[in-house]
Amino acid sequence: MTYQPNTKETMQLIQTLTEIPSPTGNTAIIIQKIAEYLDSLNVSYIKNHKGGLIVTLQGENQAKHRMLTAHVDTLGAMVKEIKADGRLLLSLIGGFRFNAIEGEYCRIETSSGKTYSGTILMHQTSVHVYKDAGTAERNERNMEVRIDARVTNAEDVKKLGIGVGDFVSFDPRTEIVNDEFIKSRHLDDKASVGMLLRLIQHIQKEKLALPYTTHVLISNNEEIGYGGNSNIPEQTVEYLAVDMGALGDGQSSDEYTVSICAKDGSGPYHYGLRKHLVELAEREEIAYKVDIYPYYSSDASAAIHAGNDIIHGLLGAGIDASHAYERTHKDSLYYTEKLLYHYLFSEMVDE
DSSP: OOOOOOHHHHHHHHHHHHTSOOBTTOOHHHHHHHHHHHHHTTOOEEEOTTSOEEEEEOEEEEEEEEEEEEEOOBOEEEEEEEOTTSOEEEEEESSOOGGGGTTOEEEEEOTTSOEEEEEEEETTOOTTTOTTTTTSOOSTTTEEEEESSOOOSHHHHHHTTOOTTOEEEEOOOOEEETTTEEEETTHHHHHHHHHHHHHHHHHHHTTOOEEEEEEEEEESOGGGTOTTSSOOOTTEEEEEEEEEEEOSTTOOOOTTSEEEEEEETTEEOOHHHHHHHHHHHHHTTOOEEEEEESSOOOHHHHHHHTTOOOEEEEEEEEEBSTTSSEEEEHHHHHHHHHHHHHHHTSOOOOO
8 A cells, every 4th residue: 555645735735724823722713724624525524612623534443443633723822911102912822932933923813803913022122222132031021012003002002902812823934945845833733734634635535444433633722731632532542643743952853754752741652652653664664763852742642641541642743943933844744644644554553
């Protein structure tokens, strides 16, 4: 059984997804877009109360199920305070640092649905005015949003309809470079969502029979820790999170292979499933790296912590500069999508 992912089309789908704002807590629009994509494939799904989507693909074995998940929610922020001078202070959503968004364009969405653009800046940005422009701490008091509107005080801002609790999303600045690299905010985890949607499309188009009934959860609360810890059918034996491989000093993952996680901040992943993924990669000549991510957790670890009796695993494309302006290579997407395909058609591991 062979499968050759069309990585160019996968990257184009990922770009479409990254360009739809979806900070955790405000994901209805992208969930609707994905639902429309699934409708176009005549794929059935349900929406859970959290707002995520669950696709079920019937398999030959209906007594044992698999579940795969990727999350569509991203890092973002909310308006925390309107300053006297008309600037906005932020409360961050998700685990990242203010320095990762300094100078970034953003979008403020009011509760009525109106949007305004802005820029995230240090209060002490101008080197011509502030002696500590380079040394002041990047924190919730010094970082602020300059709104692209004529406002000089808090009342001007309130007249625009902007208020505390309004969502702020970051410009993804997605770019596909020579059909080779894709760089963007929010490849975590829209790259994985794109790959799973492409696999669903292929399975549906070719009318392929899976060995086990398989559920695909598009979760929307992963960045705050509980996207995929529920709605897991009791028949589920294997649960695979498709997320990202984190790159940096001491890491073995790179942008050109699929990353298989052995352990993260939540502890080791299931040893048998990890070995199974490695065996599949070697058998199918899929370039891979096994890695440990020290400051990381996934929907699979959230599912375990919630008490689910499952075999859990984690794999994903290698993503450089995670939780900042991210990048990966077409080879990493290709190998990740190919390993996922062969996993879907493989036998389950021995429990």
